[in-house]
Amino acid sequence: MARAVLSLPAKARHGEVIEIKTLIAHAMETGFRRTQLGEPIPRDIITRFVCTYNGDEIFRAELHPAIAANPLLAFTTVATESGTLEFKWSGDRGFSLTESATIAVE
Amino acid sequence: MGTTRREFLVLAGGLAGGLALAVTAEDACATPETMQEAIRKLVGNATIRPGRVRLDLPPLIDNGNAVPMTVTVESPMTATDHVKAIHVVTEKNPLPNVVSLYLGPRAGRARVSTRVRLADTQTVTAIAELSDGTFWSDSVPVVVVLSACLEEGLI
Numbered sequence: 641m642a643r644a645v646l647s648l649p650a651k652a653r654h655g656e657v658i659e660i661k662t663l664i665a666h667a668m669e670t671g672f673r674r675t676q677l678g679e680p681i682p683r684d685i686i687t688r689f690v691c692t693y694n695g696d697e698i699f700r701a702e703l704h705p706a707i708a709a710n711p712l713l714a715f716t717t718v719a720t721e722s723g724t725l726e727f728k729w730s731g732d733r734g735f736s737l738t739e740s741a742t743i744a745v746e
Numbered sequence: 747m748g749t750t751r752r753e754f755l756v757l758a759g760g761l762a763g764g765l766a767l768a769v770t771a772e773d774a775c776a777t778p779e780t781m782q783e784a785i786r787k788l789v790g791n792a793t794i795r796p797g798r799v800r801l802d803l804p805p806l807i808d809n810g811n812a813v814p815m816t817v818t819v820e821s822p823m824t825a826t827d828h829v830k831a832i833h834v835v836t837e838k839n840p841l842p843n844v845v846s847l848y849l850g851p852r853a854g855r856a857r858v859s860t861r862v863r864l865a866d867t868q869t870v871t872a873i874a875e876l877s878d879g880t881f882w883s884d885s886v887p888v889v890v891v892l893s894a895c896l897e898e899g900l901i
Contacts, residue, residue, distance in 0.1 A: 657854035
């Protein structure tokens with residue numbers, strides 16, 4: 641099954657810009673490949689990624705087949721308050737995965 | 747008599763070549779025109795000016811299957827002046843769209859990294875939509891040695 645890796649600081653100063661890196665195991669099958677018998681392999685990709693910070697959306701991405709397998713997304717946010725960041729990936733064939741991380745802001 | 751090694755190799759070579767051609771011919775490819783269409787769908791009729799955006803891609807890519815890409819936009823990222831969205835499009839991938847990223851003032855910095863697939867030697871374009879309604883872009887030519895799509899045609 642899909643597995644995700646998150647990388648972000650556990651602690652930050654108020655107002656500091658922190659970098660968040662996310663990586664998820666997914667083949668991102670493009671839908672343009674064929675098997676040796678010539679049959680097309682159906683598309684199976686992650687189409688959407690959303691990051692929320694204490695419930696407020698801070699980053700969203702719409703992915704297309706041109707994103708490499710095991711999608712990596714690295715972005716930034718301002719550490720405003722202690723709380724939870726939630727990461728949600730969704731895609732073809734009902735794919736959905738949610739991960740979360742906590743951050744302490746001083 | 748069975749097939750000799752030489753005959754087999756010639757046949758196999760021909761077959762592989764034929765299959766590769768079939769894959770090339772069947773795969774609909776984006777063109778600079780379809781890229782323009784895709785851009786219009788994303789940004790409407792707005793004028794896109796070059797500048798403020800920086801698209802970082804290696805100029806020479808050995809393997810198009812996973813190419814590190816970073817987009818940076820010059821912006822103070824305040825509530826009144828920030829980047830709303832960044833779109834990345836290509837000329838010669840099977841589909842023009844690569845990724846659309848939506849940020850806001852809470853991003854702090856307009857800088858996003860990911861890894862993309864590139865099918866051919868081509869120009870990659872990043873377009874940023876700012877909160878004041880202006881659009882800025884950067885285009886980078888890249889040389890791709892091993893294409894992301896054709897090599898995968900046979901598995």
